[in-house]
Amino acid sequence: MSTPKQSIYIMLVEDDEGHQLLIRENLRAGGIINELIEMRDGQEALDYLFRRGKYQDPAKSPRPGLILLDIKMPKMDGFGVLEKIKSDPQLRMIPILMLTSTDDQVEVNRCYALGANSYVVKPIRYEEFQDRVKSLGLFLDIVRFPD
Numbered sequence: 001m002s003t004p005k006q007s008i009y010i011m012l013v014e015d016d017e018g019h020q021l022l023i024r025e026n027l028r029a030g031g032i033i034n035e036l037i038e039m040r041d042g043q044e045a046l047d048y049l050f051r052r053g054k055y056q057d058p059a060k061s062p063r064p065g066l067i068l069l070d071i072k073m074p075k076m077d078g079f080g081v082l083e084k085i086k087s088d089p090q091l092r093m094i095p096i097l098m099l100t101s102t103d104d105q106v107e108v109n110r111c112y113a114l115g116a117n118s119y120v121v122k123p124i125r126y127e128e129f130q131d132r133v134k135s136l137g138l139f140l141d142i143v144r145f146p147d
Contacts, residue, residue, distance in 0.1 A: 008065025011037040013045040013081065014099070015073040019122065023068065023099070037064055042076030045069075046084055049091055064094060069116075071100040071107065079114060086115030 010032070014020045024036060039045040045067075048055045055061040067085070071078035078098065085091045097118040098111045108119050 009062050010034045011064035011067045013039045014070045015040050041074045042081040067096045068099045071102055082114045
């Protein structure tokens with residue numbers, strides 16, 4: 001007997017419009033039909049998560065069950081966003097998958113030290129990028145998320 005798929009919102013925090021489009025399309029191609037909450041920078045993501053400004057209404061700003069987070073972004077980088085989320089008692093249980101083009105081991109270690117749950121490097125080649133994002137579908141299909 002298989003367990004039903006969890007219906008979670010996925011927050012994608014990515015400033016590059018092209019990468020956002022590729023991620024969205026390839027998640028769909030990988031069978032992920034979850035609703036995406038798309039943010040363009042770290043500050044906007046934190047405003048949403050902490051329900052500030054235009055995101056104050058919880059009915060219009062549902063909590064994501066997973067965050068896909070880039071590192072290099074305007075206003076606030078992924079390190080700052082990761083640190084703020086993981087230091088908040090109400091948000092720290094949300095799994096955060098770093099999805100970035102940076103493969104520097106120092107940055108990988110820093111993300112894990114700040115509480116990242118996974119670290120995925122976005123490949124340069126389109127086909128590899130496509131395959132890597134599609135494989136997130138398998139990951140999301142087999143992983144159990146916190147309530």
